[in-house]
Amino acid sequence: MKLCFLVEEQYRHDGMPVEVIRQLTSWGHRVDVLRPGSSLVPVSEAVRKGSHDAWVLKTVSGGPGLTLLEAAAAVGLTTVNDARAIRGVRDKALAAAIGRSHGLPVPLTYAVARWETLSEIPEADYPLVVKPADGSLGRGVHLVSSPIRLKEMGAKLAGEGVLIAQPYVPNSGTDLKVYCVGGELYATERCSPLHPGRTIPERRVELSTEVARIAVEVGQVYGLDLYGVDVLLGPDGPVVVDVNDFPSFRRVPDAPARVARAVLKLARDGGAASPPAAVVTSLHAARTPAQMPAAVGESL
Numbered sequence: 001m002k003l004c005f006l007v008e009e010q011y012r013h014d015g016m017p018v019e020v021i022r023q024l025t026s027w028g029h030r031v032d033v034l035r036p037g038s039s040l041v042p043v044s045e046a047v048r049k050g051s052h053d054a055w056v057l058k059t060v061s062g063g064p065g066l067t068l069l070e071a072a073a074a075v076g077l078t079t080v081n082d083a084r085a086i087r088g089v090r091d092k093a094l095a096a097a098i099g100r101s102h103g104l105p106v107p108l109t110y111a112v113a114r115w116e117t118l119s120e121i122p123e124a125d126y127p128l129v130v131k132p133a134d135g136s137l138g139r140g141v142h143l144v145s146s147p148i149r150l151k152e153m154g155a156k157l158a159g160e161g162v163l164i165a166q167p168y169v170p171n172s173g174t175d176l177k178v179y180c181v182g183g184e185l186y187a188t189e190r191c192s193p194l195h196p197g198r199t200i201p202e203r204r205v206e207l208s209t210e211v212a213r214i215a216v217e218v219g220q221v222y223g224l225d226l227y228g229v230d231v232l233l234g235p236d237g238p239v240v241v242d243v244n245d246f247p248s249f250r251r252v253p254d255a256p257a258r259v260a261r262a263v264l265k266l267a268r269d270g271g272a273a274s275p276p277a278a279v280v281t282s283l284h285a286a287r288t289p290a291q292m293p294a295a296v297g298e299s300l
Contacts, residue, residue: 001267002030003121004052004072006065008037013258016248017058020254020263027260036064047071053076054267058246061090061136078271081245085223089243093133093164097224102221105214105239107166108183115157117163123147125167129194129241133162136244143168143194169234169241173198176231178207178215179249180224185215188251203252211238218243225266226259 003024005017012018012035021031030051034041036059049067055072059065066086073083080085089095096109108125111133112118121128123146130150131141140160144150155162173195177188190202207215211231211296218229218240232239249255 001053001264002032002051003263003267004032004034004046004055006034006036006055006057006059006068008059008063008065009035010037010060011058014058014248016255020259023260024255024263029264036068041068043068044070047075048072052077054263054271056079056080056246056263057083057086062134066090075149078267080266080271081189081226082271086245088222089224089245091133092131092135092242093162094242096164096258096277099221099240099243102217104217104221105237106241107169107241110165112163112165115154115160115163117150118150118157118163119147121165122254127168128165129168130157130163132160133164133224135160141193147232166241168194169232169239171234173202176205176233176245177250178211178229178231179247179252180219180225180227180229181249181252181255181258182265184258185212186249187211187251193268200278202251214238214240225271226262245295 005021007017015271021033024031035213044051050220055069055077057065057069066083069079069086070083075081087094093109093111100109108191110118110121118128118130126144126146128144128150129141130144132139135141142153142156142268144153144165171192173192174189175192179186179188185207187205187207188202189200189205191198191200214231215229219225219227222243224243224245226246227243228249229240230242230244249259252258
């Protein structure tokens with residue numbers, strides 16, 4: 001097959017997608033790599049019907065890669081993930097609205113164009129988690145304890161563009177990262193960036209049936225095939241705090257080969273996932289760490 005990967009400079013040496021590209025090439029597939037953030041891209045030539053079997057996006061949130069992916073979709077090319085689905089989760093305000101409207105356990109979310117407007121949020125909703133609506137990789141995530149603290153942080157928030165704010169969900173200080181690849185679910189636990197004083201080793205963990213069900217619903221609601229879900233285990237149950245298209249898949253066993261196979265299947269199927277398979281595999285994805293070997297390999 002002939003595939004095109006859109007890769008920002010930030011991910012040029014990252015295991016995802018470098019190892020996936022290497023795996024696909026070793027299997028005899030042709031992979032072209034475009035770097036939309038640093039290269040002159042002849043859009044009218046690159047994006048044309050029949051140019052590639054599928055286009056795959058791995059770019060920073062808000063980068064130019066998504067526009068190119070949408071251009072490919074507009075002329076009928078298969079994209080991984082679906083370009084509209086990616087747009088739906090890259091904008092975190094939009095993602096929150098979509099998730100809550102479909103019954104996902106997403107926190108109440110405020111969106112503002114100017115940080116000063118956050119002062120209108122009721123004091124009863126504090127502490128708040130405030131972050132850019134187009135943020136990624138934990139950039140610009142702040143825990144704001146009170147309205148007074150909000151004013152003190154104004155200078156930090158001023159240059160972040162559109163912001164979202166959500167009431168803080170009390171938790172143990174760890175984030176649960178759930179990854180979906182090829183219809184199977186995997187989970188890892190790591191320290192929350194909001195709790196820098198807490199130190200726990202990142203590790204694979206057992207995935208409960210409840211969290212597995214939520215993770216499958218996330219894929220169905222947003223129309224994603226390869227994705228990650230950030231889950232907090234709050235006092236009232238699991239809460240979805242972020243959704244990522246084409247995440248790192250850290251600690252997923254044999255991740256490059258699994259992701260490569262999933263990309264090929266989606267390319268053959270025209271980008272359509274198989275929800276029944278995802279539902280079935282989620283029920284047996286609750287495995288112990290001992291049953292989950294091999295972390296993702298190092299990048300080039």
